[in-house]
Amino acid sequence: MSLTDRQFYVGKFNTNLAYEDRPLSIGFNATISAPHMHAYALENLLSPLKNAADAGRVPRVLDVGCGSGYLLGAFARCYGAHVTGLEHIKDLYDLSVRNFASDVKNSEDGESIKKRVEIHHCDGRLGWPSDSTEESYDVIHVGAAAPEIPKAFFAQLNRGGRLILPVGPKGGSQIFQQWDKDAQGELTHHNLMGVIYIPLTDAEAQLNDSD
Numbered sequence: 368m369s370l371t372d373r374q375f376y377v378g379k380f381n382t383n384l385a386y387e388d389r390p391l392s393i394g395f396n397a398t399i400s401a402p403h404m405h406a407y408a409l410e411n412l413l414s415p416l417k418n419a420a421d422a423g424r425v426p427r428v429l430d431v432g433c434g435s436g437y438l439l440g441a442f443a444r445c446y447g448a449h450v451t452g453l454e455h456i457k458d459l460y461d462l463s464v465r466n467f468a469s470d471v472k473n474s475e476d477g478e479s480i481k482k483r484v485e486i487h488h489c490d491g492r493l494g495w496p497s498d499s500t501e502e503s504y505d506v507i508h509v510g511a512a513a514p515e516i517p518k519a520f521f522a523q524l525n526r527g528g529r530l531i532l533p534v535g536p537k538g539g540s541q542i543f544q545q546w547d548k549d550a551q552g553e554l555t556h557h558n559l560m561g562v563i564y565i566p567l568t569d570a571e572a573q574l575n576d577s578d
Contacts, residue, residue, distance in 0.1 A: 368406060370444050370476065373399075375469040376437040378462075395456050395574060396565060399435040400510070408531060409441055411545065411559070412506045415529045419505045420446040425483075427503060429453070429523065431491035431532075432510035432567070436463030440470045442506075443480040450484045451504075453491035456574065460488040492567060494519035504528060511567035512541045524548050531559070537566040 374385040376399055381391045390398040412428075419426035426448040430438050433452030442450045454460040464486055471477035487495060491509075500522040507520050509532030516534060524530050528548050535541030543559040 368402070368409065368441055370474065371437065371440040371470065372474070373402065373437065375473065376435040376440075376466045378435075393435050393459070393462060395459055397432075397434050397456070397459060398565075399437055405438060405441065408438070408508055409445065411531055412508065412529055413445060415505045415527060416446045416448055418527060419525075424505075425449050426505045427451070427525070429495060429504040429507045430510070431494070431507065431520075433463050433486065434459055434510060436466040436470075436486070438508060438510075439463065439467050439484050439486065440480060442508075443483050444476070448483065448506075451495050452484065452486040453489055453495055454486065455488070455490050457488055460486065492517045492519065494523040499523065502526060502528075507531075509533070509567065510564070512537070512562075512564040513567040516546075517567075521546070521548070521554060526550050526552055532567075533562045533564040537568075 374382055377385045377391050388402050390401045393399050416426040426446050428442045428448050428450045430452045433439055433454050439450050439452045442448050471481045502525045503523045505525050505528045507530040512533040512535050514536050520530055526548050530546040533541045534544050541562050543562045544556050545559055546556040548554050
């Protein structure tokens with residue numbers, strides 16, 4: 368995280384708050400999470416990334432609801448990972464592209480991480496590629512709460528991989544969960560903590576959410 372400067376991801380109206388440990392609005396009923404939450408997610412997911420790298424593979428990350436784009440830069444700096452970001456709001460997709468480009472332009476390792484990040488405007492609930500059930504990712508991070516976990520996330524998680532996401536209804540009790548897939552493809556999970564996230568929904572519903 369020390370290499371991923373938050374000022375490139377908070378928007379021009381929030382630059383004076385870039386290093387505050389608090390979530391900040393990025394518009395379109397979305398926020399950039401507080402730094403302590405990004406740190407928690409990254410620390411939780413380091414183990415499967417390291418295991419992939421130790422096995423001689425490029426670790427692969429899927430970030431669903433990439434929003435500001437901050438975790439794209441941070442994940443790309445972990446064990447040389449290749450990162451795929453998905454965002455269903457076109458304006459937020461454009462924002463994440465611009466923010467990541469600013470990070471690349473102004474960071475010493477910018478050209479290195481640029482080659483390992485791809486960002487797509489699509490329905491993240493389908494994973495990426497959306498028509499595939501192939502195991503593809505060592506890590507899947509979801510930045511919105513799902514009342515039911517989309518099957519695509521489990522299908523696209525590598526054996527030995529880890530999925531973390533908030534689970535629960537909009538405005539209700541949500542739990543940040545960790546799901547692990549073992550070498551035989553069996554899934555286990557445990558609850559990490561209570562959280563409050565925006566819902567994992569379609570773009571129209573998110574844009575029309577006035578809560």
